[in-house]
Amino acid sequence: MNAGSILILPGDGIGPEVMAEVRRIISWYGDKRGLEFEVSEDLVGGAAYDVHGVPLADETMEKAQGVDAVLLGAVGGPKYDDLDFSVKPERGLLRLRKEMDLYANLRPAQCFDALADFSSLKREVVAGLDIMIVRELTSGVYFGEPRGIFEENGERVGINTQRYTESEIARVARSAFELARKRGNKVCSMEKANVMESGILWREVVQKVHDEEYPDVELSHMYADAGGMQLTRWPKQFDVIVTDNLFGDLLSDVAAMLTGSLGMLPSASLGAPMANGRPKALYEPVHGSAPDITGQGKANPIACILSFAMALRYSFDQGEEADRLEKAVEKVLADGVRTPDLLNEEGKTPASTRDMGDAILAAL
């Protein structure tokens, strides 16, 4: 059956390498499970800049709007560091998020049992960890106006604006509560309501959405700085965390690092339902483009593969197939297959990106 359409944007650095393994997994689903995806591919980030002079061409933006799911590898690299702000690789990603209105960024921070010793935290603090950070992704200080560098009283001043409307807060709060109901039924909302008025509104709206629509979910509030502390102290106290774009950027990176599984973590960015009932959606690994290991077959494709598993679950309503893929990954890890990022003992021969893909296909 035609399972739906996917636009692949491999991007820069290790993006194309890890995406090559995802393509093989996608083909496997067509061959073996009868899920035939219509796959197209295009450029984003520095790769797009090299060809079009912009990090995301209008045609690519249009394509992204027309598919069921976008899979993105990674953007950026030292080659593009000195580009003007407006054409930096990151702007391509930010444009996708904004124009597709992907307001709910789901970032699971999960500690894989086989990898618990990789964390800088003690095993008992992270083993079995499974939290979900829901980060608002289309508003806040990332997009608020006015913004820029201006001249004032004879010197320059850099300005950005944090801005949240009630409806922007309410919709991402709903995403968090919905997710919580399918998990541990607990949401912790984080802001700086003690210092920022936008945080006061955030807290109030989250509480209101809770009281009116999700009274069955346990809700707590925490200042974002205390949240960062608690994440490092005892992360297992959390189930779902909901927070704004900027706090979410920081806190989800801290949470990801805790797990010791940075090369393993996927993410989903979801928007409103399209005409066919599926949400606008973009999936990408949490890790970056890793220019230092690009082209050496050292990249771990698991984060990108698990991002496709999230696509199966959230875009294609194939929860069981997503489980199958996640279990295959767990099995391969339990079997001891390790890309270089997952090895700390000398003497062991690491698996290449392709070896890891092979192992996962075999486990499937």
Added chain:
Amino acid sequence: MNAGSILILPGDGIGPEVMAEVRRIISWYGDKRGLEFEVSEDLVGGAAYDVHGVPLADETMEKAQGVDAVLLGAVGGPKYDDLDFSVKPERGLLRLRKEMDLYANLRPAQCFDALADFSSLKREVVAGLDIMIVRELTSGVYFGEPRGIFEENGERVGINTQRYTESEIARVARSAFELARKRGNKVCSMEKANVMESGILWREVVQKVHDEEYPDVELSHMYADAGGMQLTRWPKQFDVIVTDNLFGDLLSDVAAMLTGSLGMLPSASLGAPMANGRPKALYEPVHGSAPDITGQGKANPIACILSFAMALRYSFDQGEEADRLEKAVEKVLADGVRTPDLLNEEGKTPASTRDMGDAILAAL
């Protein structure tokens, strides 16, 4: 000799309890080391609100402007949670920071050897850790205008403004470089220049101050989210970190928690030199008012005592006396004296706040 003037603002919760021990230390310096401080005391936070209806009275503000050093305990508590934003306990603290123009907030994150096992991180990751976070404290999103909750298109919108001028960035960068020269000679500056124009200006100005005035100091730049990751992965890579008000709030809390010594960490907030050459200065523990243990003699006074040690060093030019006090604290810890927050074995009898003060006085 008259060593200088100190205004004590014990504040709320455990503030008064820990400050009582600091007062004894201050007296000891008068009696035994001939350093006689002129000490006065006043109200801040909820305690001030209860009496004056505001979290910092104008007379108190004036007194703070007139002394060599302000020592603050902690502010806030559940009793004040529902107060209007403008009179919340925190506003008292923020007013002190802003009106005294205390732009450089020094937050050492130090792991005490005797306490390394208290961290949620592995011993080898944190043992011996000694980093200094320099957080800009009087600008950024904490104070930028416009701010507030407004009505727009039939709904409310919460707005805050991130704002940094070149001179605001340059002066805190200088503080960081000066400190680095007395330490490991390395500064890492953190922002989100990939997303925020204020971050672009931040990076540019820090680089310029470096190139023109501190070329001998090693300077690097990191995105704040990656900074949060690196702090949890391998914090010992850092010496001095310089960052803005909001990122500094989060990152310094994460760094503090890493050390496992949260009840132990002091801070100094410094401004421009006064007529007598001493900087405007406020010293306070990193921990909060801890309402859950207030009035039970359980609070650890060390963070507040070490804040006074910072005052000896930065306000009163008594580096050797500061060393003496810090060594006394280390000795007491090595001897096994432990307030409840420093005990994880059952069966041991914890020291009270007063016991800890006694032990430190004895060690002096």
